[in-house]
Amino acid sequence: MTAITLLSTEILWRSALYGSIAFAIIGFARLMYLLFIYYDYVSPLRDLPGPKDHHIFLGQLLNQFRAGDPEQPYTDWMQKWPDAPLIRYRETGFAAEGLLINNAAAYRDVMQSQSCYAYERSAPFRRLIGDIIGVGLVFAEGTEHRAQRKALGGLFTVSNIKAYLPILQDKADRLVAEWDRAVTDEKDDGNVEIKQLYAKITLNVISIFALGIDFGNLDSRTAFQSCYEAMFDLSTSGMLLAAINLVVPIRWLPVQANRVFMDASTELRGILTGVTEARILSVASDNEKPILPPTASPTKDLLTYMVETKYRATNPADRWSKEELIEQLLNFMATGHETTAGALTFATHELGLHPEVVAKMRKEALTLPESPSFSDIDRLPYLDAVIRECLRYQTPVAGIPRVAQHDVFVAGRRVPKGTTLMPVPAVLHRNKTLWGDDATTFNPDRWLKDPLIGGATDGDSCAWVAFGHGPRACIGRALASLNVKVVLLSLVKQFEWESVHKGKLPVVNPSGQLRPSGEVWLKVKRVGEETK
Numbered sequence: 001m002t003a004i005t006l007l008s009t010e011i012l013w014r015s016a017l018y019g020s021i022a023f024a025i026i027g028f029a030r031l032m033y034l035l036f037i038y039y040d041y042v043s044p045l046r047d048l049p050g051p052k053d054h055h056i057f058l059g060q061l062l063n064q065f066r067a068g069d070p071e072q073p074y075t076d077w078m079q080k081w082p083d084a085p086l087i088r089y090r091e092t093g094f095a096a097e098g099l100l101i102n103n104a105a106a107y108r109d110v111m112q113s114q115s116c117y118a119y120e121r122s123a124p125f126r127r128l129i130g131d132i133i134g135v136g137l138v139f140a141e142g143t144e145h146r147a148q149r150k151a152l153g154g155l156f157t158v159s160n161i162k163a164y165l166p167i168l169q170d171k172a173d174r175l176v177a178e179w180d181r182a183v184t185d186e187k188d189d190g191n192v193e194i195k196q197l198y199a200k201i202t203l204n205v206i207s208i209f210a211l212g213i214d215f216g217n218l219d220s221r222t223a224f225q226s227c228y229e230a231m232f233d234l235s236t237s238g239m240l241l242a243a244i245n246l247v248v249p250i251r252w253l254p255v256q257a258n259r260v261f262m263d264a265s266t267e268l269r270g271i272l273t274g275v276t277e278a279r280i281l282s283v284a285s286d287n288e289k290p291i292l293p294p295t296a297s298p299t300k301d302l303l304t305y306m307v308e309t310k311y312r313a314t315n316p317a318d319r320w321s322k323e324e325l326i327e328q329l330l331n332f333m334a335t336g337h338e339t340t341a342g343a344l345t346f347a348t349h350e351l352g353l354h355p356e357v358v359a360k361m362r363k364e365a366l367t368l369p370e371s372p373s374f375s376d377i378d379r380l381p382y383l384d385a386v387i388r389e390c391l392r393y394q395t396p397v398a399g400i401p402r403v404a405q406h407d408v409f410v411a412g413r414r415v416p417k418g419t420t421l422m423p424v425p426a427v428l429h430r431n432k433t434l435w436g437d438d439a440t441t442f443n444p445d446r447w448l449k450d451p452l453i454g455g456a457t458d459g460d461s462c463a464w465v466a467f468g469h470g471p472r473a474c475i476g477r478a479l480a481s482l483n484v485k486v487v488l489l490s491l492v493k494q495f496e497w498e499s500v501h502k503g504k505l506p507v508v509n510p511s512g513q514l515r516p517s518g519e520v521w522l523k524v525k526r527v528g529e530e531t532k
């Protein structure tokens, strides 16, 4: 090797070495800047009020994990700064900023049609529930989301959902039979566990709606139910893993809690894959219709509809693959049953603490004909008031974070790209600035005085956002509302009950939704009978 070659090799090595050192120094300096300088001294949002008790690496994650429920510490911050439209907090990850949406106008700014596509679901949220609910409509963004809503919206209209009344009534009658059994059976002695019962009923309803199949969950335990329980009712180690998974993806770690979770997720996908493949064949040959129960609605189930209109779409650009159909099914099976079951569980529990409200509901319910129509049910002001208040008081969806994809304006503030906007319905629902001094009291009567917005002081309809707002609002609202109404009507007509747990129910944390942890028991009797 000549001296010149040696020299140039030496220069190359040195340049590479100095380059790497410079790169490491710049990287380290940037890290230090993000960790110790940006959030406190540079961010254009640093004048906004907000908590300072974050961990330097984990942001508010530890506080959120230690909190009593997924809505905390957000609700604590709202109480501390009730008038601030936005509350700033340190997210997990380096210097990532979060803004808690703390008034109705700010909520509208983020959710309304002119702005909602400026945000996308956050990566931690995707990791928290993506394995459970699939990546269908809930995770679609922008034009893809618009197209999916347009494709599926027709199935969810009130006029279509009306047709489900006989199915919902049939399931409510099954529930009444279960309560009756508990009242008459010596062994049960009037004790009823409602969390499981409601999960079974709502899973039953959504499997008819989404798949056209009545799994008859109330008769025997189904694989569906076991899978969802394994994924929703996490052990302590499962909750810890879910919390860590928010920061770094660790579902691959071979530990027991992960195995239980992932096995359930795989089994669920397996079942839905089987049903989807069979339906594709049966639609193609058109010789085997989905098995519908005798009371099934004449409307088409979601899967058949998707196979006919999307899987077999004539224009290839409109087509959805088998895998996409399965993700949508996962989406609707999970979002469709768990939220409604939660709403029913919290409502029935709360009513068990307020017998005077149940008595008023009964009085109204007894004005109905024996087989009420959809509009008979829809016209009951007190029932509507109670359900709205139950959903205000305990809101099943805890909050879905949005990340700004470019600079945006919220509540008159310029918010930089990359900031997380956090809409937590409970923060709006329990704010005294919006609802007055009894914001944290369960009071259905507020809706009788003002059926539209329950007397929220600024009169903004975004003060009550149990089903969200704008283009991403709940697509299943009509089905959920009718289901809750039919069940509660059937129960109040025939039973009186007392909640065994006094006060608010303990809930699972972390979780994308409010879910009671453990069983939820009532002491039930038939109307007019003595308690056992």
Ligand code: HEM
Pocket: 137, 138, 139, 149, 331, 332, 335, 336, 337, 339, 340, 343, 395, 396, 397, 400, 423, 465, 466, 467, 468, 469, 471, 472, 473, 474, 475, 476, 477, 479, 480, 481
């Ligand atoms: C009482 C029951 C229910 C409540 C409280 C509820 C609440 C919500 C809320 C608050 C959102 C908006 C989330 C966001 O901020 O982006 C939402 C979205 C959604 N809900 Fe519901 N929901 C309920 C029942 C249902 C049912 C029965 C279904 C299906 C049949 C369903 C399917 C969905 C889907 C697919 C989305 C995503 C919509 C989109 O991003 O375009 N939900 N729900």
